[in-house]
Amino acid sequence: MTSFSIIGTGNMARAIAGVVSAGGADVQVLAHGDLAAVAPIDGVRIEAHGTALSGDIVVLAVPYGAIDDIVATYGGQLAGKTVVDITNPVDFATFDSLAVPAGSSAAAEIATKLPASSILKAFNTNFAATLATKSVDSLTTTVLVAGDDADAKTALVAAVEAGGVRAIDAGSLKRAIELEAVGFLQLTLAAGEKTSWTSGFALAR
Template sequence: MARISIIGTGNMGQAIAGVFGKGGHSVQLLGQSDAATAVNGDIVVLAVPYAAVASIVAERRDSLAGKTVVDITNPVNFETFDSLVVPADGSAAAEISKLLPESKVVKAFNTTFAGTLASGVAGPNTTTVLLAGDDADAKAELAGAIAAGGLKALDAGSLARARELEALGFLQISLAAGEKISWTGGFGVVA
């Protein structure tokens, strides 16, 4: 049974909490303003916009050391919706990893919408959460917690693959914002 803390109480934070709760895990849901409340999870999910990450990391750096930190962000330029705000050869997850060298950073949940997490399906398929990270044990523990909640987890490779996951997340957001797909839709992985 994993102990999981989620920072962010929006749609994604609540949907992720629901997945882990279905799996029988202990879930702590914290708002961004709950900086004085200690993080009690061994897995900590940053379910906040990318622009909020730096301040959260600055406030909680010491308490995140040694923990698995899950980055769900898509660093989209929300003013223009035409680009990402991280270097083309990098990712938000790589930037977070630099800020948290004592943590095990895993990219996950950024290629799913809250609706597909809550329902457990993307079209006719079980929702698949893509993971990228450099620590095999951290990814395996997170994948197990996701699977216990009824979803599929697929290891996409090292943290360097977060760049491709963020590009895929950006494409999905762009399609939904352009009303070409719904916010309850998404990509499915068929094996």
């Protein structure tokens, strides 16, 4: 059985937990704030920040600005695990650029901080609503997964598809640059009320 530790308890964390738990995965959710303020998630155990990670796949469902704290708290435990970065590193001071060096990505920056982990980029082109409903209009929600570890990608794709959502191998970790550009575009469109927060990304077969 695939096991997940999801760090964060926001809408994306809850939606991802719902998808992978529906596919039969064992899921641990770790609060990145006050555990007492976190609403329950059906069929998922929620534990305090700093609790030992039990999952083989660890999802960083936190803002990009929280990554350094996550690395400081869990860095040693993340060695040897698959780490899934879902962040869109938006510069919220301007909402007009990404807060990573040109030619890099949040996933690449995380990979330098966690050299003993297998880093994947996924879920950043999805809004929580379309993961929860598993559809974008009449299409099945599509999760794009990028990374350099083929076995790690295969395991994540299988877990997502078992939960009723489509998943596609989008190539190497270098493709995180393009995925983050797509995620950024979707955020700016929704924030500008050109699309809704219930819109999303899907591919027609």
